[in-house]
Amino acid sequence: MANxxxxxxxxxxALSSGLAALVLGxxxxxxxxxxxxxxxxxxxxxxxxxLKQAALSAILSTLIAIPVARALARRQFPGxxxxxxxxxxxxxxxxxxAVIGILSVYGRNGIVNQLLGLIGLPPFSIFGLHGVVLTxxxxxxxxxxRMILNGWFAIPAExxxxxxxxxxxxxxxxxxxxxxxxxxxxxxxxxxxxxxCLTSFVVSLTFGGGPKATTLELAIYQALRFDFDLGRAALxxxxxxxxxxxxxxxxxxxTLPANLGxxxxxxxxxxxxxxxxxxxxxxxxxxxxxxxxxxxxxxLKDGLPALPGLSAALWQSALxxxxxxxxxxxxxxxxxxxxxxxxxxxAQGSRLIEIAAMLPMAASGLVLGTGLFVLIHPFVxxxxxxxxxxxxxxxxxxxxFLYRLILPEARALHxxxxxxxxxxxxxxxxxxxxxxxxxxxxxxxLGAGIAAALSMGDLGVIALFAGDHNATLPLMIQRLAGxxxxxxxAAAALLLVVLSFALFWxxxxxxxxxxx
Amino acid sequence: MLGSxxxxxxxxxxxxxxxxxxxxxxxxxxxxxxxxEVPVLKVLTYDxxxxxxxxxxxxxxxxxxxxxxxxxxxxxxxGAAVLARLKxxxxxxxxxxxxxxxxxxxxxxxxxxxFAPHGLTLANDLPVPFSDPDxxxxxxxxFAFVYDKTKLASPPKSFKxxxxxxxxxxIEDPRSSTPGLGLLMWVKAAYPTDSATIWHDLxxxxxxxxxxxxxxxxxxxxxxxxxxxxxxxSPAYHLIAEKDDTKAAAPFEEGHYMQVEVAGLLASSHHPxxxxxxxxxxxxxxxxxxxxTTNWMYPAKTPTAGLPKGFETLIKPMKSLLFSPSEAEANRxxxxxxxxxxxxx
Numbered sequence: 127m128a129n130x131x132x133x134x135x136x137x138x139x140a141l142s143s144g145l146a147a148l149v150l151g152x153x154x155x156x157x158x159x160x161x162x163x164x165x166x167x168x169x170x171x172x173x174x175x176x177l178k179q180a181a182l183s184a185i186l187s188t189l190i191a192i193p194v195a196r197a198l199a200r201r202q203f204p205g206x207x208x209x210x211x212x213x214x215x216x217x218x219x220x221x222x223x224a225v226i227g228i229l230s231v232y233g234r235n236g237i238v239n240q241l242l243g244l245i246g247l248p249p250f251s252i253f254g255l256h257g258v259v260l261t262x263x264x265x266x267x268x269x270x271x272r273m274i275l276n277g278w279f280a281i282p283a284e285x286x287x288x289x290x291x292x293x294x295x296x297x298x299x300x301x302x303x304x305x306x307x308x309x310x311x312x313x314x315x316x317x318x319x320x321x322x323c324l325t326s327f328v329v330s331l332t333f334g335g336g337p338k339a340t341t342l343e344l345a346i347y348q349a350l351r352f353d354f355d356l357g358r359a360a361l362x363x364x365x366x367x368x369x370x371x372x373x374x375x376x377x378x379x380x381t382l383p384a385n386l387g388x389x390x391x392x393x394x395x396x397x398x399x400x401x402x403x404x405x406x407x408x409x410x411x412x413x414x415x416x417x418x419x420x421x422x423x424x425x426l427k428d429g430l431p432a433l434p435g436l437s438a439a440l441w442q443s444a445l446x447x448x449x450x451x452x453x454x455x456x457x458x459x460x461x462x463x464x465x466x467x468x469x470x471x472x473a474q475g476s477r478l479i480e481i482a483a484m485l486p487m488a489a490s491g492l493v494l495g496t497g498l499f500v501l502i503h504p505f506v507x508x509x510x511x512x513x514x515x516x517x518x519x520x521x522x523x524x525x526x527f528l529y530r531l532i533l534p535e536a537r538a539l540h541x542x543x544x545x546x547x548x549x550x551x552x553x554x555x556x557x558x559x560x561x562x563x564x565x566x567x568x569x570x571x572l573g574a575g576i577a578a579a580l581s582m583g584d585l586g587v588i589a590l591f592a593g594d595h596n597a598t599l600p601l602m603i604q605r606l607a608g609x610x611x612x613x614x615x616a617a618a619a620l621l622l623v624v625l626s627f628a629l630f631w632x633x634x635x636x637x638x639x640x641x642x
Numbered sequence: 643m644l645g646s647x648x649x650x651x652x653x654x655x656x657x658x659x660x661x662x663x664x665x666x667x668x669x670x671x672x673x674x675x676x677x678x679e680v681p682v683l684k685v686l687t688y689d690x691x692x693x694x695x696x697x698x699x700x701x702x703x704x705x706x707x708x709x710x711x712x713x714x715x716x717x718x719x720x721g722a723a724v725l726a727r728l729k730x731x732x733x734x735x736x737x738x739x740x741x742x743x744x745x746x747x748x749x750x751x752x753x754x755x756x757f758a759p760h761g762l763t764l765a766n767d768l769p770v771p772f773s774d775p776d777x778x779x780x781x782x783x784x785f786a787f788v789y790d791k792t793k794l795a796s797p798p799k800s801f802k803x804x805x806x807x808x809x810x811x812x813i814e815d816p817r818s819s820t821p822g823l824g825l826l827m828w829v830k831a832a833y834p835t836d837s838a839t840i841w842h843d844l845x846x847x848x849x850x851x852x853x854x855x856x857x858x859x860x861x862x863x864x865x866x867x868x869x870x871x872x873x874x875x876s877p878a879y880h881l882i883a884e885k886d887d888t889k890a891a892a893p894f895e896e897g898h899y900m901q902v903e904v905a906g907l908l909a910s911s912h913h914p915x916x917x918x919x920x921x922x923x924x925x926x927x928x929x930x931x932x933x934x935t936t937n938w939m940y941p942a943k944t945p946t947a948g949l950p951k952g953f954e955t956l957i958k959p960m961k962s963l964l965f966s967p968s969e970a971e972a973n974r975x976x977x978x979x980x981x982x983x984x985x986x987x
Contacts, residue, residue: 168982222857226864234810235865253850328853331815332861335850336985344853348817351722352974354729354750439694499730507736509716589719590727601689607856608720609690610879610938612863615856 138468139475141461142482148522149489152497153363159500160357169358172340173365179255179330179341180323183262187319188312190263191270194414196304197407198271199278209415210275211631213268214572216418218579218626219425220600221328222607223619226428227421228252228261228333237420257333262326266319268418269576273318273531276569277311278304280535296403310537313377314530320373321487321526324366342366346490356496363493370488374481422623429620432613440602440618444625447582447599450517451629455578457521459570462528467562470536471544483529486522491586494519499590509593516588516598520581527580528573532566539565564642571637575630582626599625681913683709683920686716687741688724690937697929697936704932705923711916720854721820721903725751728908732756738911739920741780745902745964746823749971752776758909762918764925766942768902769962777904780924781939784898784959785824786891787811787869788876794868797892801832804869805843812867816978818853820901825871826977827970828899831963837977841984848985874898874957879938882952890957897961903939 157163198210216224231237232252239249252260281303289299327343334340342362349359465483469476498515502508508515539562547557563570585600592601599622606615692698692715702713716737718724724740725747731737733756743751751757757776766772766779787804789797798804804811814822829837849867852858862870869892877889905924907917923929930941934950941949965973 168979171986222860225857226860229861229864229866233864233866251849328857331853332850332857336845336848337815337851337982338986344815344818347853351726352817352823354726437694496726496730499727503731504734507716590723593715593717604719604856605689605693606695607860608854609693609695610859610876610883611695612856612860615860 135464135468138465138479141464142479145522145525146482146485148519149485149494150367152489152494152501153360153367155497155500156356156363156493157360160355160360162355163357163361165358165361168340169342169345169362172342172345175330175334175339176324176341176343177369179258179262179326179334179339180320182255183259183266183323184316184320186259187263187266187270188274188316190267190414191274191315192308192312193406193410194267195271195274195278197410198275201407201411203411209411210272211634212415212418212422213272213275214575214579214630214634215268215422215623215627216264217266217269217576218583218630219265219422219623220583220585220603220619221326222603223425223623224261224265224421225329225332226616226619227425228264230424230428231420232257232260253333253335255334255339257335258330258339261329261333262319262323264417264421265329266322267414269322269527270315270319271414272572273315274308274311276531276572277307277534279568280538281307296400310381310534313380314534317373317377317484318487318527318530321370321484324369324488325490343490343492346492350492350496359490359493359496363490366488366490367485370485371481374484375477378477378480425616425623426620428616429623430617432617433620436614436617436621440599440614440621443597443602444599444621446513446596447622448625448629450513450520450598451578451582451626454517454520454524454581455574455629455633457518458524458528458577458581459574461521462525462532462573463566463570465525465529466532466536470533470540480529480533484526487526489523491523491584492590495587495590498587507593508591509596512588512591512593512596515591516584517581519587520584521577523584523586524577524580527576528570531569531573531576535566535569564640567637567640567642569637571640572634574637575633578629578633579626582629583622680710680712681916682712682714683739683913683916684714684716684737685739685741685920686718686724686727686735686737688720689717691715691742692717695936697932700932700936701924701929704928705920708923709916709919711913713920721747722818728756729754733910735908735910736912737908738913738917739905739907741905741924743777743904743906744820744824745900745904745967746820746827746970746974748774748777748904749967751906752967756908756910757906758911758914760907760918760921762921762925764922764943766925767944768900768942770900770964772902774904774967777906778921778925779902779904779942780929781933781937781941782900782902783873783875783939784891784900784962785821785828785871786874786876786894786898786957786959788862788872788889788891789869790888791890792888797869797890799893800895801829801840801844804847805840807847809847809868810849810866811844811847811869811871812849812858812861813851813871814855814858815851815853816981819855821855821858821871821873822851823974823978824899824901826981827965827973828963830973830977831899831965832894832896838980838984841981845985851985873901873939874959875934875938875940875953878934878950878952878956881955882935882950887955893957893959897963898959899963901939902964903937 285303325343327341330339330341331344346359346362349355469479499508502511543561583600588598588601603615603618606618690696698715705713718727721742721744724742759775760778764778768782772779798807813825816822816826829840833840858870861867874891877891880886880889905921911917927945930943931945933941
């Protein structure tokens with residue numbers, strides 16, 4: 127293509143350099159303040175465990191997500207729209223809340239063990255590597271499903287009708303339409319889930335059952351909190367970045383643009399004859415719904431009783447969190463749109479931009495926060511900048527999700543519409559308004575929703591910067607739980623979940639309404 | 643500034659008295675201008691101390707009533723985060739007083755040379771003699787395994803009984819939580835030579851290890867474990883705040899390790915006298931009275947009115963264990979490694 131050799135827009139370079147500077151720079155700041163750089167055998171064990179749990183969780187989440195997404199794409203059933211929205215919910219839960227939900231179902235006194243007890247079977251223990259993976263799948267299966275489902279929706283309805291006319295049958299549809307689409311979408315979905323699990327430590331430690339289940343992120347926490355070993359923290363953060371860069375590069379090599387062409391945006395109807403596919407699809411839909419809804423219901427049940435008694439300060443912190451989440455989501459969405467449009471053309475340097483866009487996923491919140499603290503502290507009291515810093519960092523941390531969601535469709539948009547736009551001399555704001563924004567509305571809305579909800583639940587940087595009077599809702603939950611007030615914490619957590627979900631729903635719904 | 647090469651940040655200048663204001667102008671000065679001249683005392687503490695339900699607000703109100711100053715809290719997550727923040731700030735810190743380190747952190751904190759001797763002699767009622775030139779204790783507690791009386795009729799009476807039982811416990815990670823580190827010290831103090839064996843035997847009782855106290859306690863309340871590592875004073879919260887008398891702490895024959903929470907004064911403070919007045923206030927009857935039902939710990943000095951009703955129901959360990967700060971710091975690394983090895987099997 128003529129324009130593929132065109133250099134990237136300077137704005138995209140500036141933005142991605144800024145991201146890389148924020149993420150790598152903060153680790154570098156720690157390195158500059160360090161006296162020694164040594165790793166201990168325990169850190170190598172942590173590396174192995176981190177990779178193992180992240181890889182297992184990523185593979186399992188995406189493998190299960192394929193049939194679930196397919197079932198959601200080709201069946202129509204009452205409550206389908208609600209279920210697709212629900213797929214956003216677990217991913218947005220603050221970890222501590224999700225842990226309680228998971229335990230209510232799979233814990234010692236949970237629903238599963240009560241059922242097992244009824245039929246006289248020995249109890250099941252959630253603690254161990256399987257517990258870590260199960261919890262990660264609970265978090266990330268919905269996200270993977272949404273990413274893959276977007277891929278299905280992106281196949282023009284005309285292609286399915288053509289397949290029907292040609293009498294291709296299910297296996298032909300798979301080979302000519304679905305496999306190419308998966309080849310494009312899966313590597314990205316795998317990478318996102320893998321990177322999400324890479325930096326987890328609450329899930330790993332809580333369900334891992336002991337120090338065997340140590341992740342790099344916990345090692346960073348220990349290095350910074352108890353040993354005050356800045357050098358080791360910087361090294362460990364460097365290891366996470368390296369893993370991230372390798373994962374993004376490998377996924378990039380595996381991704382093939384599907385180029386399924388454009389259509390007239392007719393509603394998709396995929397007709398799959400036969401009883402076996404119907405039974406399979408029903409199974410996947412019902413099982414996923416149960417898997418997601420049960421823990422969420424338990425969170426609701428736990429939180430409701432104390433909800434009316436929450437203090438005024440708590441509602442204030444909720445409003446503060448809401449405003450911060452909206453600001454942060456707007457910044458992240460605009461940034462991700464600029465970066466994806468720049469890289470979709472596969473111009474020179476796209477891979478570098480892609481790595482920069484994904485780096486924040488491998489960033490340790492504690493390293494980011496500590497680095498920024500060291501940078502800011504000599505000039506102003508950190509608590510006076512708590513809110514702007516948190517908003518910016520949250521925008522940076524959410525950007526990779528948006529980038530991943532938008533990129534496949536931005537590529538498709540480039541392949542199918544750019545020539546037409548050039549012919550029609552459609553450019554600048556008109557092109558953005560008439561073509562780009564409407565065509566990308568679906569992933570933009572979903573992405574903005576995820577960014578807003580992620581920012582709502584974030585507890586990374588704010589914990590280092592917050593003062594007496596500017597706490598966010600997640601910070602308040604932590605403070606309540608740290609003072610025996612588990613009932614209030616559960617109620618505040620419910621409030622957080624409801625608000626995050628409402629934000630997510632509004633953005634996602636907005637995006638889908640605006641889509642052609 | 644302890645000969646620090648780093649200059650005073652520009653913002654400090656704003657705190658200096660506004661010398662340019664003439665006496666005549668002062669006559670017209672508004673109330674807010676008058677406020678600006680009041681010295682600000684910055685107290686760095688952990689979040690549940692400063693929270694609206696913690697001891698912070700009452701102590702702030704009580705102290706401000708007498709000090710003609712403005713007390714402001716600067717907040718870090720927990721005791722370890724407080725120390726990490728101090729180290730990050732070094733001599734450029736604008737904190738005057740630090741509240742909330744415990745004795746497993748104080749040796750490390752003293753070594754930073756950021757603290758100045760407090761020079762105060764305040765009486766305390768700790769079960770073991772305690773005095774430190776840099777730190778004054780403000781509250782303390784015994785670590786203990788807490789259980790539900792309605793579910794566990796005969797709790798174990800020692801680590802050995804616990805290890806031999808089928809009971810499930812949940813503990814905190816010593817690498818991220820001060821109670822978790824406290825448990826390590828407890829086992830080490832109770833079994834100086836056999837601690838590895840005790841951990842080895844306890845391994846099959848441990849359901850899981852959580853990053854922080856609140857998660858462990860949450861798991862216990864959810865019924866995931868029979869016992870949780872907490873404090874002997876934890877049942878008092880349930881009794882007094884929730885009117886629930888089902889929780890109790892199990893007395894252990896080996897004795898109970900203590901957590902002593904301390905406060906200290908920074909050498910870089912611009913208001914050292916005010917800071918000392920605050921430390922004295924923290925040890926006073928008024929401040930000490932608020933601690934038991936806000937921080938849910940024992941006050942360093944028992945108030946003249948005694949402890950709140952309900953505290954008399956708590957267990958009173960016969961033997962108190964506590965390493966000196968230097969012993970605790972010297973033991974920390976090896977104890978964590980021993981714990982990791984024992985539980986990794």
